[in-house]
Amino acid sequence: MIGPGAYMQHPASGGGAWLGWLLLVLGGVVAVLVAAGPLYRRRWPVFWWLAIGLPVVAWRVVVRWRATMAGCHLAVSRKPALTIVANLIGGGSAPPAPKVPRRRMLHPTRNGFWVLVRLLPGQVPEDFAEAAPALAHAWRVHGVRVTTTERGLVRLTVTALDPLRDPQLSRLRPGKGELLRVVVGALESGADWVLDLRLIPHWLIVGATRSGKSTLINALVAGLAPQPVALVGIDCKGGMELGLYAPRLSALATNRPGALELLAELLKLTQDRMALCREHAVRNVGALPAELRPVPVVVIVDEIAELFLIASRAEKDEAQSTATALIRIAQLGAALWVFLVVAGQRVGSDLGPGVTALRSQLGGRVCHRVADPETATMTLGDLHPDALEAAQAIDPGQAGTAIVASGDGWERARSALVSEAEAQAIAQQYAHLTPALGLGRTLPIPGPRTAADDQPTDLRKR
Numbered sequence: 222m223i224g225p226g227a228y229m230q231h232p233a234s235g236g237g238a239w240l241g242w243l244l245l246v247l248g249g250v251v252a253v254l255v256a257a258g259p260l261y262r263r264r265w266p267v268f269w270w271l272a273i274g275l276p277v278v279a280w281r282v283v284v285r286w287r288a289t290m291a292g293c294h295l296a297v298s299r300k301p302a303l304t305i306v307a308n309l310i311g312g313g314s315a316p317p318a319p320k321v322p323r324r325r326m327l328h329p330t331r332n333g334f335w336v337l338v339r340l341l342p343g344q345v346p347e348d349f350a351e352a353a354p355a356l357a358h359a360w361r362v363h364g365v366r367v368t369t370t371e372r373g374l375v376r377l378t379v380t381a382l383d384p385l386r387d388p389q390l391s392r393l394r395p396g397k398g399e400l401l402r403v404v405v406g407a408l409e410s411g412a413d414w415v416l417d418l419r420l421i422p423h424w425l426i427v428g429a430t431r432s433g434k435s436t437l438i439n440a441l442v443a444g445l446a447p448q449p450v451a452l453v454g455i456d457c458k459g460g461m462e463l464g465l466y467a468p469r470l471s472a473l474a475t476n477r478p479g480a481l482e483l484l485a486e487l488l489k490l491t492q493d494r495m496a497l498c499r500e501h502a503v504r505n506v507g508a509l510p511a512e513l514r515p516v517p518v519v520v521i522v523d524e525i526a527e528l529f530l531i532a533s534r535a536e537k538d539e540a541q542s543t544a545t546a547l548i549r550i551a552q553l554g555a556a557l558w559v560f561l562v563v564a565g566q567r568v569g570s571d572l573g574p575g576v577t578a579l580r581s582q583l584g585g586r587v588c589h590r591v592a593d594p595e596t597a598t599m600t601l602g603d604l605h606p607d608a609l610e611a612a613q614a615i616d617p618g619q620a621g622t623a624i625v626a627s628g629d630g631w632e633r634a635r636s637a638l639v640s641e642a643e644a645q646a647i648a649q650q651y652a653h654l655t656p657a658l659g660l661g662r663t664l665p666i667p668g669p670r671t672a673a674d675d676q677p678t679d680l681r682k683r
């Protein structure tokens with residue numbers, strides 16, 4: 222900045238001129254910012270936020286603090302008696318203003334700010350949580366989250382723009398994660414969305430067509446492919462989806478009879494592992510000596526409805542057996558390192574009684590935009606009824622956005638955009654890491670149907 226002193230020596234006659242120039246330059250800067258603002262904001266969101274967004278929002282917060290608190294029912298009026306006294310003494314003058322919670326300094330972040338607020342006597346953090354949507358509207362920000370760190374204080378964490386609208390997902394580094402932990406996208410909080418199979422072994426992923434299910438599976442496969450894990454696919458739509466990763470899959474079933482055989486083999490594998498654990502007196506395969514520890518198996522099922530829907534009496538038994546096998550694998554699998562990731566467009570009671578039993582075994586849930594409320598209710602309703610509203614508000618224009626829920630809570634998230642071509646290339650690159658489990662040896666490689674489709678599966682063990 223140039224100090225005014227430098228101009229003081231100019232002759233008085235020049236004063237008007239430099240003021241004119243200054244205004245012109247300032248006007249120019251503002252015009253450029255207004256014109257280039259959207260570009261600037263898209264290219265450098267953090268700089269945009271710190272240079273322009275933050276001062277505007279901070280002004281709104283600071284200057285209107287009292288009015289906002291009062292408007293959001295967070296102010297506490299003084300004792301009525303005091304109001305009467307004020308009336309008597311003041312001769313009808315305005316009663317004392319209500320007390321508002323005191324705010325500390327705003328702390329800027331890359332995408333918003335946080336601020337500590339002291340609760341007034343009688344207030345609880347829930348009062349702020351309830352007022353959070355109103356605060357977000359008042360400050361014209363994307364969201365306000367309320368947490369407590371210390372008794373008597375709440376922390377308001379403000380996100381200015383929807384971080385999921387344009388997540389900076391370039392940080393996705395398949396293979397850099399720990400075993401069975403994969404960064405598949407970003408959470409609304411700005412943190413990585415980590416799908417951790419060791420923490421939550423089985424997952425249910427739902428979403429309407431083109432809501433982002435396959436993209437999430439791509440990200441998961443891209444992350445798991447470089448790790449020492451076996452990937453097994455069940456894709457009864459003829460292997461159209463999971464067939465892409467065929468080189469990295471230890472087995473792939475592309476129709477229901479194939480799926481049934483594969484599941485029977487997987488069940489046998491879990492039972493063998495169980496026997497191994499019993500033999501060494503341990504409760505899970507992770508506790509086995511390293512040289513005996515079997516490879517983790519991640520079973521990916523695309524389109525659960527293809528396994529459960531029935532058209533004839535004969536199919537009923539097949540569907541029933543498939544459901545039972547899946548449920549048993551889910552029940553036994555976690556400790557034996559057999560993990561399930563089940564995706565589907567919809568889950569509903571019409572898929573048969575097995576679907577509810579399976580759902581209760583799948584502790585992790587990902588709900589993308591869905592076409593029917595029942596699917597959202599089935600996916601999230603038993604864990605977090607309050608997440609339903611957020612699931613139904615997912616913008617169709619923001620494919621990949623989902624509600625991620627588990628027993629612990631729920632969050633909005635968006636998967637990394639890993640295209641089919643990228644996932645395919647990664648599967649090819651790490652094809653040499655594919656463990657031979659001896660599963661589904663005779664299952665066909667996806668492609669035109671061959672006579673081999675109808676051959677019984679080789680049931681050799683690993």
Ligand SMILES: Nc1ncnc2c1ncn2[C@@H]1O[C@H](COP(=O)(O)OP(=O)(O)O)[C@@H](O)[C@H]1O
Nearest residue numbers: 429430431432433434435436620621636637638
């Ligand atoms: N996380 C994401 N970020 C950006 N675009 C996405 C994301 N997920 C999906 N999309 C877009 O949506 C399209 C459909 O996604 P896809 O995963 O194939 O949906 P589904 O398998 O549910 O039918 C993708 O081709 C992509 O353009």
Ligand SMILES: [Mg+2]
Nearest residue numbers: 431434435462
């Ligand atoms: Mg798909």
